[in-house]
Amino acid sequence: MHGHQPTTLVLPGYLGSGPGHWQTRWEALDPAFVRVPMPDWDHPSRDAWCRTLDAALAAARAPVVFAAHSLGCLTTAFWASQYASAAQLAKVAGALLVAVPDPAGAHFPQDATGFAAVPLTRLPFATIVVASSDDPYGGAPFSQTCASAWGSRWIGIGARGHINADSGLGDWDEGRGWLASLAAAR
Template sequence: MSGQRTRVLVLPGYQNSGAGHWQTRWESLDPAFTRVQMPDWDHPVRDAWCRTLDAAVAAADTPVAFAAHSLGCLTTAFWATQYASTAQLAKVAGALLVAVPDPAEVHFPQAASGFAPVPLMRLPFPGIVVASSDDPYGGVRFSQTCANAWGSQWIGIGARGHINADSGLGDWSEGRGWLSSLSVPR
């Protein structure tokens, strides 16, 4: 796989990412970005989402990186620690994990099942956890705990809500730069 361009698997959270979301904008800017289509965006089930991610990684014929948002972050952590084979993990260059939600928070979607407790063990690939100081779905302390446990770098970006379309990030070049720093094939 050495020398091949990294495919970025886009992992939205609960209810998918709409037109103004940075994930959707990145997909429209670069054909190397591919959204992983989950079986049910409105009723996420961990096992189904992890198996769907596993199939997407298996189908990739190049190294992959993850651009995950919200529940996509938890899917990544569960997949990497409980579902993925060694061969699958060897394909992963890294993960940008944005707005990690806390299943214990009151705003966590009740329709989501199987996402607690969050696996707090080192991920077998480099990661960057990006957090907002006023995210209603996951606090700074929780995101720092996850970053530390996952062996990931933690970056706080101030008060940007859930770091979604409502955050006014546009094409979010800063996030794209962080992702690029992880996307170099190993």
């Protein structure tokens, strides 16, 4: 499994990630970053998103790391705990989980279905949860609860909103460094 760069599956959240988003910028910078094409960005369904992630992983060359934002984080947790086979899990080196949203929060999109009752079980690969202190979709305490349950390293980056295009992160080299550390640790 060693000897080549990992494939990075990019998992955007609700509505997808637009042109200024760090996920989109990473894809433009590196062809090893591949966006998982969810079936409906405007009406996310946990079941459809998890099955789409599973199919994308099946087609990807191992090792794989996930670069997940917002609803992509919840998709990763549900997929790993309820959908994934042992063979699929073995392909995953780690996941960067950025801006985990709280399905019980006031701003959680009503069009997203099946994401409540976030699985709080240890994830079977290395994970880093990155949180902002003023994220309207999920505060630091919620992300710390998830990180603790998932066995993740938790990193707070101060007041950066939803850690998206509006957060002014540019190419977000720091985030890419954390993602690279997951791939290297395998």
